[in-house]
Amino acid sequence: MVNKQRILIVDDDENIAELISLYLTKECFDTKMVYNGEDALSAFSTYTPNLILLDLMLPGIDGYQVCREIRSKSDTPIIMLSAKGEVFDKVLGLELGADDYMMKPFDSKEMVARVKAVLRRYHPVKTVAPSADKTKCVNYENLEINLTNYSVLCDGINIDMPPKELELLYFLAASPNQVFTREQLLDQIWGYEYIGDTRTVDVHIKRLREKIKDHPTWSLGTVWGIGYKFEHKG
Numbered sequence: 001m002v003n004k005q006r007i008l009i010v011d012d013d014e015n016i017a018e019l020i021s022l023y024l025t026k027e028c029f030d031t032k033m034v035y036n037g038e039d040a041l042s043a044f045s046t047y048t049p050n051l052i053l054l055d056l057m058l059p060g061i062d063g064y065q066v067c068r069e070i071r072s073k074s075d076t077p078i079i080m081l082s083a084k085g086e087v088f089d090k091v092l093g094l095e096l097g098a099d100d101y102m103m104k105p106f107d108s109k110e111m112v113a114r115v116k117a118v119l120r121r122y123h124p125v126k127t128v129a130p131s132a133d134k135t136k137c138v139n140y141e142n143l144e145i146n147l148t149n150y151s152v153l154c155d156g157i158n159i160d161m162p163p164k165e166l167e168l169l170y171f172l173a174a175s176p177n178q179v180f181t182r183e184q185l186l187d188q189i190w191g192y193e194y195i196g197d198t199r200t201v202d203v204h205i206k207r208l209r210e211k212i213k214d215h216p217t218w219s220l221g222t223v224w225g226i227g228y229k230f231e232h233k234g
Contacts, residue, residue: 004030005119008049010040010066011081012058016104020053023108024115037061044070051119054098056082064096071097075162077118081106094203099164121163138173140218140232145170152212159211164189168204169212169230172220176232179223201228 007029011017014035021031032047034040037058044052052070056063067078080093080101093101099118102111136147144153147170152159161169168189172180180188182198190200205228209220221231 004028005050006030006032006047007115008040008043008047008052009033010035010037010052010058010063011055012036013055019108020111023112027112027116029115035059037063037066040066041069044074044076049076051077051079051115051122053079053081053115056080056093064092067093067096067098075122075160077122079114079118091199091203094200095206097162099162121167136170138170140173140215142215143173143212143218145173154212161208161211165204165208165211168201169208169220172228172230173218176218176230179226179229181227185227 007024009017009020009024009031011020011033012035014033017033017035021033024031032043032049034043035058037060040052040054040058041061043049054063054066058066061069063080067080070076070078077099078097080098081104082101083104090101099122100114102114138145142155144151145166146152147167150163150166152161152166152169168185171185171188182201185201186198205220205222212220214220216233218230218232221229223229
């Protein structure tokens, strides 16, 4: 029997938490509900969820701090939830490591679709490829980006990064010196299911640059007013 994927629901409104749990349970997810930040951090360690739905406004430790603490030790996907009218800095949430965000009230089908989309990006479906298929890997001097096993080696060191960062780096590096607009990158990496803005791309490029420094023969380049490219000088 296939184990159900576990979703941790963190919301101080018990009615909303139960409603979310009901929708996800119908989709064959296992769920656990907690109602404050302290319990969220505790449940994260004991329940080991595959994904977290995290409300922004929580009593005690707020959603931003919960996200920050979880992201300091894990890449478990996080979707932030915020009620309309609340002050919600989407860029701050993304910089802290959130994978997506939704504004309440939201449509149940959209919520389920977002959960499934984020889980697909984080846990790619593993298939046995025919022997003729080539590994999805690009190589440059002192850099190897492998999309098959989701790994990045830079200067011989394995670089940890969430799936979307790796997918963005791979997409750019697979087409060296080609300029992509932020809209193109948002569409290619996040897809039609993701309703975001182009600052999402900027945040992820910033994270990549912090982890992978420019090399004499390659770099992540900004084309002002247009977008980004993987510049190869070799």
